[in-house]
Amino acid sequence: MSTVDPGFVRTSQKVRHLTAAELGVATPAAPPKPPTDPMVELLDESDPYLTTVRDLLGTYGGVIFTGPPGTSKSWYAARIGWTLVDGDNERIRFTQFHPSYQYEDFIEGFVPEAGTFVLKPKHFLQLCKAAEKKTVVLVIDELSRGDPGRVFGEALTYLERTKRNLTFRLASGTECKVPDKLVILATMNPLDRGVDEVDAALERRFAKIRMDPDPATLALLLSQAGMADALRDRVLAFFSAVNERVGTNVFALLGHTYFTGISDEDGLRRLWEHQLRFHFEKAYRLDTDGLADVFARWNRVLGIPNADAAAAPGGVLPGAGVVDGGSP
Numbered sequence: 001m002s003t004v005d006p007g008f009v010r011t012s013q014k015v016r017h018l019t020a021a022e023l024g025v026a027t028p029a030a031p032p033k034p035p036t037d038p039m040v041e042l043l044d045e046s047d048p049y050l051t052t053v054r055d056l057l058g059t060y061g062g063v064i065f066t067g068p069p070g071t072s073k074s075w076y077a078a079r080i081g082w083t084l085v086d087g088d089n090e091r092i093r094f095t096q097f098h099p100s101y102q103y104e105d106f107i108e109g110f111v112p113e114a115g116t117f118v119l120k121p122k123h124f125l126q127l128c129k130a131a132e133k134k135t136v137v138l139v140i141d142e143l144s145r146g147d148p149g150r151v152f153g154e155a156l157t158y159l160e161r162t163k164r165n166l167t168f169r170l171a172s173g174t175e176c177k178v179p180d181k182l183v184i185l186a187t188m189n190p191l192d193r194g195v196d197e198v199d200a201a202l203e204r205r206f207a208k209i210r211m212d213p214d215p216a217t218l219a220l221l222l223s224q225a226g227m228a229d230a231l232r233d234r235v236l237a238f239f240s241a242v243n244e245r246v247g248t249n250v251f252a253l254l255g256h257t258y259f260t261g262i263s264d265e266d267g268l269r270r271l272w273e274h275q276l277r278f279h280f281e282k283a284y285r286l287d288t289d290g291l292a293d294v295f296a297r298w299n300r301v302l303g304i305p306n307a308d309a310a311a312a313p314g315g316v317l318p319g320a321g322v323v324d325g326g327s328p
Contacts, residue, residue, distance in 0.1 A: 042083045052209060053080050053185070060207040061159035062184030064143060067211030070255020073187040074141055076211070081137040081185050091130070092137045095123055097146030103153045108174060119172060124155060131182035140186040148202045159184065159205045191251060213243050218256035225263040234301045235259065235268070241297055242280075249290070252283035265302055272298060 043050045053063050065073040078094070085091035095106070103109070107124050110117040121129070123138070130136045149156060154170050157163060158178045167177045186206070218239055222232045239254060246252040254276070262271055276298070284291035 040082045040087055040089075041079070042087055043079050049076050049209065050080050050083060053084075056207040056209075057183060059161060061161055061164075061205040062186060062207075064186045064188050064203075064206045064208045065211050066188045066190050066208050068191060068213070068250070068253040068255055069189060070257040071211040071213055072217065072255075072257060073189075073211045075257070077139050077141070077185045077187050081139045081183070084137050084183055085135060091134060092139065093123060093127060094139045094141065096141040097143055097148065097151065099146060101146040101151060103151055106151045107153055107155060108170065108172060119174075121174075124152075125174075125176055127182055128176055128178055131179040133181075135181045135183060137183045137185060140184065143186040143188045152202065156202055156205075159202070213239070213253055213255050215240055215256075218259055221256060221260055222262070225261055227263050231265065231268075231301075234303075238297050238301045242294055245290070245293070249283060249287070252280065252290075252294075254279070268302065 045051075056063050065077050067073055081092050104122070106122055108119060108121050111120045112118075127136050127138050152159070154168060155176075155178060158166060158168055164178050164180045167175055169175055184206075215236055219232065219236055222235060227235070239256070239259075242252065242254055258271065258275060262268055280291060280294045284294065
């Protein structure tokens with residue numbers, strides 16, 4: 001007995017393929033592609049930073065979030081980027097500048113292929129191509145860690161809004177243009193030594209948003225972590241005091257995100273012993289009185305008796321070896 005493929009029938013000695021509909025067979029629909037990373041939370045359209053960025057992008061080639069460490073620069077750059085593309089993970093790309101990052105890594109460069117070297121478009125040219133039809137976002141973290149003028153090369157001039165969509169040639173002869181729909185968001189720590197080397201021409205083409213240590217955000221972080229009210233109030237008092245006393249020593253500024261996930265005194269001790277102590281010792285290395293004052297204020301957060309006497313650098317490490325508020 002011969003076996004006949006049910007998907008075919010013989011008509012006038014010719015074989016004709018029948019569709020699933022003609023056979024009355026339901027075709028399973030392809031699963032929809034998730035439009036967003038499930039871990040990403042988009043910002044509410046009323047968010048003031050989002051509103052500001054939308055406004056600035058109409059005039060400037062991009063927006064730089066600038067501020068000391070721990071002030072939510074990267075968090076906001078990422079969330080705003082995701083929001084601008086409605087969570088579509090194919091329309092956003094993240095990169096980080098660093099001292100070894102070059103034009104060949106960012107614009108175009110030769111890569112080995114089949115025993116030779118082929119000129120390939122890199123992040124920027126790939127995104128320019130994609131942005132011809134839809135909004136695409138490039139998020140650059142640590143902009144000042146590299147040499148932005150060198151990394152952008154010829155494209156630097158065409159980041160400017162008035163020069164978008166103008167065709168220009170790269171050194172290789174490749175023709176390209178920077179579309180209106182390419183959005184560039186970046187972060188920068190103004191205390192980095194590399195900031196002084198950031199090309200003035202690039203800075204002129206970008207708007208900046210200052211991100212400062214924020215007591216309100218810190219209060220929210222501590223509450224979300226479940227910290228007791230009395231302890232939270234002492235942490236907030238310390239945070240405000242050390243940020244108000246910095247004067248001309250901007251290196252001593254303390255960002256609110258250092259305290260993310262800290263809920264109790266044990267967490268605060270770990271934070272001090274493994275991060276904050278080193279932050280302040282570096283910031284006040286030429287100011288022993290200032291460092292002693294910070295040590296004393298921290299001891300008060302943990303309720304250590306005789307906090308002022310125990311605060312001298314080289315003396316008691318604040319929060320170390322304390323049991324039930326007693327002496328080490």
